[in-house]
Amino acid sequence: MTQTEKSIAQLIGDEQVAQYAEEGYFVLEKAIGPEDLELLRSAAQFSIDRLDAAMDAAGVDRIGINAKGKRYFSNMIYQQRPELRSFIFGPIMEQICRRVLGENAFLFWEQYVIKAGDPDTTFAWHQDSGYVHENHTPYLTCWIALDDVTEENGSVYLLPYSRSGIKSYIKHVPVETGDRVCYFGSDPGMPVIAPAGTIVCFSSTVIHRSGANLTDKLRQVYLLQYSPEVITNAEGTGPHGSFEPFLVDGKVAADQS
Known part of the structure; x- marks a missing residue:
């Protein structure tokens, strides 16, 4: 094990793993070094x-949950920018996956979540599982801050299990922005105020939202999601999202280049 792998393994202690099981999340502050941060940016x-x-090609300002000049959820970028593989399947994510998911992990989804300075950049209360379908094993979301994240520029707000009382998939209601909403209560959630390089790890069943970016700069986040098994589509006829193996029986199976 390299020094980097040792430091990451030490960063993810039993306390974080227990918190993930009990509350659905943990935060690794400044877990990413300057080189990896620059790579993701x-x-x-x-x-x-x-x-x-x-x-532009479609002559529209919105596609799905994306709004031009406001908020972007651009996925599977690594397929066109393969240099990102060195991080996606690198030692930091390997250690996180081992501690949370165990001996088997598949890359499920990858995307940039970027908000420009605009009040119309909030994202509604949801579970990540709400954008899949009901019948799947919960998976791991790694929300990686590429900029310092504050409430002013659109922090993520979590509802830990003890506050929501919910640990499983719940039905979502679609709204006109393309968002799917699953919580209509009064709890504002726990804001994650974090410096760039922080990784917020949470289960796909954790209810969360994000605020508007009210600054004049972009708020950039890189999102990686891993599952302990291949998640199939609702019909069970094929994979939903990516199905690239990362860990198989404890061994790294992914090409990192």
């Missing part, structure tokens, strides 16, 4: 440009 503008081009 390097494809952020590409992710915006790709969606802008798609909206």
Whole structure:
């Protein structure tokens, strides 16, 4: 094990693993070094440009939950920017997956979540599982801050299990923005105020939202999701999302280049 792997393994202690089981989340502050942070930032503008081009081609300002010049959820960027694989399947994510998921882990989803400075950049209360379907094993979301995240620029707000009272998939209601909403209560949630390089790890069944970016700068987040098994589509006829193996029986199976 390299020094980097040792430091990450030490960062994810039994306390974090227990908190994940009991509350659905834990936070690894400044877990990513400058080189990896720069790598992840390097494809952020590409992710915006790709969606802008798609909206321009369609003659629209919105595609799904994306709104031009406001909020972007640009997925599977690593398929066009393979240099990202060195992080996606690298030692930091390996240690997180081992501690949370165990001996088997598959990359399920990858995307940039970027908010421009605009009051119309909130994202409604949801579970990540609410964007899949009811019949799947909960998976791991790693919400990686590429900028310092504050309440002013659109922090994520979590409802830990002890506050929501919910640990399983719940039905979501679609709204006109494309969001799917699962919580209509008064709890504002726990804001995650975090410096760049922080990884917020939470279960796909944790209810969360994010606020608007009210600053004049972008708020950039990189999102990686891993599952302990291949998640199939609702019909059971094929995979939903990615199905690239990362860990198989405890061994790294992914190509990192």
